[in-house]
Amino acid sequence: MMSQLADLLLSPDDMAAVDRAAAASGIDSYGLMEKAGQAVAASALRHFPEALRYVVLCGPGNNGGDGYVAALALQQSGAVMRLFYLGDPKKLKGDAARAFADCPVVGETMARYSPRPGDIVIDAIFGAGLSRSVPDEVAAVIAEITEARLPVIAVDLPSGLDGRSGQVLGTAFRAVRTVTFMTRKPGHLLMPGRDLCGVLEVFDIGIPARIVRAQANGMIAENTPAQWQADLPTAATDTHKYKRGHLVVFSGGATVTGAARMSAMAGLKAGAGLVTIASPEQALAVNAGLLTAIMLRVVDDETALRAWLADQRLSTFVLGPGFGAGEKARQFVLALSERHLVLDADGITSFRDDPQRLFDAFADGPTRLVLTPHEGEFARLFPDIAADNTLSKVEKARAAAARAHAAIIYKGADSVIAAPDGRALINANAPSWLATAGSGDVLAGIIGGLMTQGAPAFEAAAAGVWLHGVAGQRAAKGLTAEDLVAHVTPF
Template sequence: MMLPLADLLLSPDDMAAVDRAAAASGIDSYGLMEKAGQAVAASALRHFPGALRYVVLCGPGNNGGDGYVAARALRQSGAEVLLFHLGDLKTLKGDAARAFADCFVAGEALERYLPRAGDMIIDAIFGAGLSRPVPDQLAAIIARVTEAGTPVIAVDLPSGLDGRSGQVLGAAFRAERTITFMTRKPGHLLMPGRDLCGALEVFDIGIPARIVRTHANRMLAENTPAQWLANLPTAASDTHKYKRGHLVVFSGGATATGAARMSAMAGLKAGAGLVTIASPEQALSVNAGMLTAIMLHAIEDEAALREWLSDKRLSTFVLGPGFGAGELARQFALALSDRHLVLDADGITSFRDAPQRLFDAFADGPTRLVLTPHEGEFARLFPDIAADGALSKVEKARAAAARAHAAIIYKGADSVIAAPDGRALINANAPPWLATAGSGDVLAGIIGGLMAQGVPAFEAAAAGVWLHGVAGQRAGKGLTAEDLVAHVTPF
């Protein structure tokens, strides 16, 4: 499926290559800047019609050029416009210099701006063209604007935000709206960038789609059904429970059974044909009193598990929720190295001192392992990757997936799903109220349920994260994990 341009993600470097290719093809680059600046001005008038002053802050590059065009368009509309610039205007080059020359609004040095009630700001200082901390004079202006609560529209990206990683470079504006052009950047989706961008609008300024697609990173996109829907099973008239797979979820002892039950029910609702909870003998009666559609099986130790694994219909397992960290979890995980395994929570923590044992066990053949670490668990399995401040969250997830030969879900408000082959997806549909106890257990069960039906590990992980977000939206604010399970549905 060919994605719409607005669904693609281009890094700042990729977008710069698009601009160069557009210019090399004969497209008038100043004409593109004119369209961009006019779009920004139109957005300011549409969304902030009551502003008393439109304050345009311009930087030394093409982002500033967009700002000069916007300032001219706003003045031509009859609005009161103030213009402030960063740096020496004599150093402006190319289209930015032309935009400044065409702008008949007199400007002042950036540091002279003092917010006033009724102002709205157009931030056209750096956009995506920043890879180092903002200069001190800009940091002071950002602090001043933030304290005053003055609304901001950002051009491309809020100045101070890294378009590659979504991280703040010293200080950054918090925009109410961000206007970007042709397509989005990873920093628009990764946190805290997503929050700092506010409402995001992607405006087509006329660069041919063929040029944008040529430079788009086909290994990175937003996590949407377009990325994995073709891999999900479809119900045929001869479908029966054994064709839909058998999922096994491991339970902890008698006082730690709830997490496994939530995973198991989520797996069943995600479409697994059969679901069994495997638990110590002491926990059987507890689970039996709480379940009807889920089967039970007693497993006390590794020997019992290996004997049970002679049944090859047991294809997919979830280990970790409520299980307890330690040697037994390690033994169970390693015993499952030839099956499909979702390793979550305590299962991940159990390998903090010997992660390579886990990675080696699943190193051969197709990807069979899905790891679901939150930030702390990620650092336990991949301490060197987690500590590398030069890497974005996407790059960290990719490095971890390649090392572990696993599909990685680097969880958070901006969960990143990565495959060993370098594919990565950024999830953006999860509501904030999903951050509640037991939510991760439900996610593990959804993924297990999809894998049991034959969905490949990466696609199951990505679909599971998306479906988890949809369930959270349906359940609404104040949800509990039990509520979440009730709203899990297969696509």
Template sequence: MSHQLSDLLLTPAEMAAVDAAAAASGIDSFGLMERAGAAAAAAALRLHAGALRFVVLCGPGNNGGDAYVAARHLQEGGAPVALFHLGDPSRLKGDAARAKAGCALRGEPLHLYSPEIGDVVIDGLFGAGLGRDVPADVRAVIDRVAEAGLPVLAIDLPSGLDGRTGRVLGAAFRASNTITFMTRKPGHLLMPGRELCGELEVFDIGIPARIIRAEASGVIAENRPDAWKGVLPAEQLETHKYKRGHLVVFSGEADKTGAARMSAISGLKAGAGLVTIAAPDAAIAANAAHLTAVMLHAIDDAADLEDWLTDKRLQTFVLGPGFGIGARARAFVSALAERRLVLDADGISSFKDDPQQLFDLFGGEPRLVLTPHEGEFSRLFPDIGGDEALGKVDKALAAARRANAAIVYKGADTLIAAPDGRALINTNAPAWLATAGSGDVLAGIIGGLLAQGLPAFEAAAAGVWLHGEAAHRAGKGLTAEDLAAHVLPL
């Protein structure tokens, strides 16, 4: 299978449409199930050669059909196999019924399964299409398997996970390995699904790429360079600092200047031609003591800012890191309404009492990037953040549409969303990136890319990716200063 095809993300609904289109084109759907089940059996033998018993859990749909095929292959290969089924197997239909008929193993009801030492569980209960909380008997088995510490190989997706959102529906298996077919689902990448899937393998069962691509909307994708490299500025020998953009980062008061400096250095490292810290007059000395390549400009109030903005070369700004919450921040943002702005931290929180005041400032072509973590998101979008029916992708997209902004919804599964409906899931950030000040670095990187002319969504996505790469270079135990030092331009 092409690397590009396995990199696609299809929602469960899109994958169901692929299956239907494949069958309509004349492809033998049972042949696809046969290959899926055989792949699961092969993975089980490869990963768990020392298993004393393979325990195959078969659900009431096609995921269960895959599991019956896997059980048959394991048995025919001489492996010890026990089979447990959810519901009445006689009620299976279509390919799943045919798979059950071809499996000579006599199964038992799921609730009778009692874990034993040496068991390896093959989970074929639900897969990616589950849309409701798991029933009580499934939850009980999940709990018993977890308590026994048994390895789980999930077919398609650990049962109990929502394939679109990655959320746990009541309870879910924690798989050591997951094998899925043709493409991944968003739930494989979104938390907590990413953790619960363990090591993920995508296996080609023979559906033509043309069918998959025809059903793939591309609305949700993984954040990789292919998503934004097409808008990167071309490198030219004849250039100068102003062609690479001028980024301005606003500083807080004299005792709160460090965050702005980390943003400024990061923007410079990300490729901005020049960077200026705009600081209150009382904070100039504190900043000057720590800066060399970054310039300084005194700005005390909105009137000072308005005067400075007569210089039309000043088009890109970062406001929020260490700035302080309140009316001054709101006034500065109002003055910047026609410019490109990354609004972070205190800048976001300054609009918590009237978010619409912020959104009304930035109509037209998106030029605002918002970088909220979970708490800031809920303050700026309380109704969206509190809607339990929405997954993280849905929330980020709804927020992007409302704010007419690129949204960087931060977390272990940072989501980047655009007002036009595009969404990217970031996956390259290591766990050690969760440290104080890392968000200030991210804001600066995005600002540096905006200054170079990248559109808001692409600057946000590329910035998040660069942030993760810098963390890998810096290594475990990094501080925000280390992170900023390891930022490299695209």
């Protein structure tokens, strides 16, 4: 059965703590291993009934123990199977040793395995129990199986994949299916781990939810509506446009106005009551000729902006899309330090030489700043964090959010949204075709539209990323940013 805890994400260390807590509570740990291995065998038989033989590769730890249980279950089902092991199985300890002793299948050393057409490989070598590059013997087997294009079912995680970061430790299997237990790990969602896991099954082996949730602490999860829906504003029957907030998007010069218009329209479609593009005089005619529901105002310099800010109804701003990097962007951002701001693209790059100046401006009070960096922009604002290869993408985003006192969207195929208090969400609903020019401008506008209605910065950022993914799914392959805007809808 599928686990009801599959929304949670636990690191390998946290999951090991769950196992220990379960054993300490009196739960039969070997019984849990039996359920895990049997779930793997059941998945193999269910999804690959055409296999000419099932090949189980067992490692030197508990992941190997799951493999021995799976091998026994496959043999008892009458399937043709072979077993190969890494190291000396007689040196196994604990439950893994018992699983080996209970398995009557005679195995051979892993080096003796020769792939055959029709093999279905069950990878029970390392799972989440690996923190270094795979040994040469395993790397050679992975290479042979990959070259033979054999289907691989991974137990817990494809061997060679780091469950904390989703990164490959030297080399790794590319599984067609991965069977994990109780809940997922960050490496199941972070790239390239998500691609290497194939179809993911989360199987409930009987550890009480209270034990699992005690270790999860709710700080890391997949980005889904369950994480932020309750914090989004809902429209009352007596609402009007002013109650839904006034969003301002800054335009660049006459030849670079399109990004701001797409961002502004996304904010309007996300629910903002009013949206104004703040345009330099030189771009006024271009913007005026292409706007209908969106208002327009001339804002040429910092003086004009500060005068306009006397209107307290201007609650949320988007700066960056097509704006241009430089001193003007810095002046505008610092003038907005008391308001809610989504800073994107050129706005981020403008602070590459002095990011602390940006962080200091938004350091006090509730989180008002949302930063949306891609890989390169993240490195410009947080060079030391970006360069630390010991950190996962989640850990980098969390460290950046704490330093900047901002909600961080560390963009990519596996965008991570982090809050200054340590909460982090990994987004998994974005289709690959969202990687197109102008897509980020639309995202910034959606987030601004949610914030101007009263959504907190982190929740607006997370909801914006999710809604952006939904819009991409609706627009389908071949979308342009204009198509994407047309498919933006509020939650």
